[in-house]
Amino acid sequence: KQGEDALLQAMEKRHRSEWKKPTHNSKKLNNMKMKMAQLEWFMKFCEKGGCNYYDYYKRPENSGRENVNVWTDIKTFLVDYWKKEVNKVENKPQTQDAQFRDRWLFGGNNYRRMVEPLHIAEYYTKGGTDYLNRREAHFAKLEGWEQADSAKEEKKGDAPKKEEPKGKSAAPNVTHDSCFWARVEEAALKLPELEKGGEGKIRQELREFEDYVMKLVNDYWLSPDAFFEGSSFMVWWRRYWEMLQRVEPDSDRDSRPFIVFMSKDGYLNYVNSA
Template sequence: MNHLSLFSSGLEVADLLLTSGLLHSSWDAILDTQKQFYPFDTTTTLLPSVKCKVHNYPPNGSIIAFVSSPQSTVHHFQTQGRDLISSQELKVAFNLFDFIGTKVNPFFSIQKTAVLVFSSILDELTLLRNQIGNSSPLIITGHDLGGSIASLFTLWILDTILPSSSSKRPICITFGSPLLGDIYFQKAISERPTWNSSFFHVVSNKDLVPHLFISQTNVTSGSSTSLNIAYRPFGTYFLCSELGCACFEEPDSILELLVTSMGSNFALHQPNSLQIADYGMILEHLVCRSICRGVSLVDNSITNLQAGIVIHLKAIGVETQGNGGGLNSLTATTAERARKTLTQKNSIFDPNEKLTNRKIDLTYLEWYIKMSEDQGGYYDNYKNKQPGTREQIKSREQIIKRHRALTQYWKRMVTEVEKMPQKEGANFRLRWLYGGTNYRRMVEPLDIADYYKKGLKDYVAHGRSQHYVMLEKWLNEDKPVEGAKVRNYACSLTEDSCFWAHVEEAILSCRSMGLDMQLSREKLIMFERYVMNLIRNFAVSPEIFLPKSSFMQWWEEYNVIVGSSYESALCDFMRNHYRSYA
């Protein structure tokens, strides 16, 4: 994929937000809440307070607006409010936000003042969360520190929505909110695309608050030596200037653009003359202004993606050209980050979209199972690779193709589930466990056949793929402990997908009796018990008893070795009862 096939939709998304009325409705709710709780703005060094109010959003939705005293917030942040608090401290001191951590990013940090304020009104927020119920749509909004609390409250609600739930997720819209957490906080949220896409942060290039926790040393594409303490943005940023607005999603580009606009913001260096951005006036100005989209301002040699980025940056008042007239480094870097993000989005693994094709693949394998009865069953027909007719060869090629597609899909699925947080992963794997179990029982025997055809030994210890191990582990974890239905008929697919590996090892043990009689005998006795346990529980398919199957081959050899005088439960079953098993 190259630049010519990629386009950035930042201007279109910004226009959609403007014309949808979401931003105006959110800001109106903030103003109404501000007037009710903070009619007079005073500065204090004490911990800022945050108030919230629920507003109706027609037809049946709600807007929850969080506000604080702007001057109080800015003064507090400038003097003592820049510290982060780690997830370990959060768990011990507040027992909050542990759900944000993921297997890939288990540890993170959040802005300390936001946590303290959130904790101070926890009872009120708990009541609020219970009251809003299934309000749809639900918009959660906030200004400056109120925006930070709105973001944390939104994450708290998102954690209660199960992946398989039909409940609509809330939208969080913040205005002039400071950065909330470190790079690991940002990554933990970005690992859940549905979470990350729920956040829109409106920031004016003249607003002080969003720039409070950044400095030149925070900007980084990996050059900073203090990434573990640097603040990072998440979600979509609606950046605006007097010239226009555009939306950006790449965290590094957003951070760099915030720093670029900070460099020209004189108020940052004048703490006694703080100005709070009036987003009501900013929105009205943006709606009235026509955003220029003409490509005449762009060099014809620039690719479509770069042209879009140039227009986006011009819209928010950022210089795009260097001294030589070409693209400056900021523009080129922003375009490259956008390219990588768009490429990643195009390759995102969507299990729902691909599951239908995988069901078709399984149907082919089911057909192959039925067609294999005369060849000793599914396992042996595949393992022995008889030349056969042209149609048989073609059908085998189809099976190999389907085998490969299914394995690629389920390996990717297991990898994605393992990266999920514990709660989401548990719900997700429960939803897909039936399909994964059928796949494992149907496909792993093919892998076993390929393994022993190469003359290898001990598949379970040395040849088994980790994704099979995890699928089996999840199945065992999710089995009901009590009240499980007792099977009283033979299953169509042998429950233990490693059954044929145990059969192959038993055949090898029979043939190595002369080398180590005692060890081979112990292994064969264990195999007898293993098979008989499966038979008692109807956990093996009747196809294992087909005349040409590897299991029947093992039995014929074993019966000769032990002789007719040897007695055991399995021997009695094989000599007298196996024909009635089905």
């Protein structure tokens, strides 16, 4: 524990000193890469502790506000860097070769998948709702450019080059959809209505969420740490399953792929195979 705290303090001291330095573009690029490496270390640190980094960041009482502040500063640096990068591309389209553009876009979307969940955690901790319709523009633009490039590759008959590869070769413990946790939070907000009996619209939206999760699972695009006990997703699932047994006693729930996957502990096999 003391060693971890010392490392966090050293990283914070170094980060704050760099934040104040005027830097050239090459230095900013190197700083960005260092922050991404630190964030990846943070994710692995959380995983070893049996917690996903979304919930670790969202619940500072588990780790101490000072520790979370380190990652908030790193997140702030990265968001500022990539906002400016996206703005530059919009105002002055890149003239570099395709290989450079591919690397740039891959880096931007790797950033999006790692950092947007932290942004979502802050948003809902502050009482926000409906994140998907209030999402910061630069996240959406990075995702849109990636999807457009993938569509072009598919149209040409080539395998998409811009998306992360499926399965174990993907970036470590990064869920493909950077808005996954926003969808979890929105599903959780629907549970009080379901408990009251739930209108058809609420039930339909929750079933759509079930299908969405199963698609991520089937594509191996959902980080296994979403299934760590005590995560926001697992808290939602426990409540949802308990409610379903009361409000849908004679439904088709036991044949739905998601319900079978979760209630029969199929998710444990998914975690163990990662």
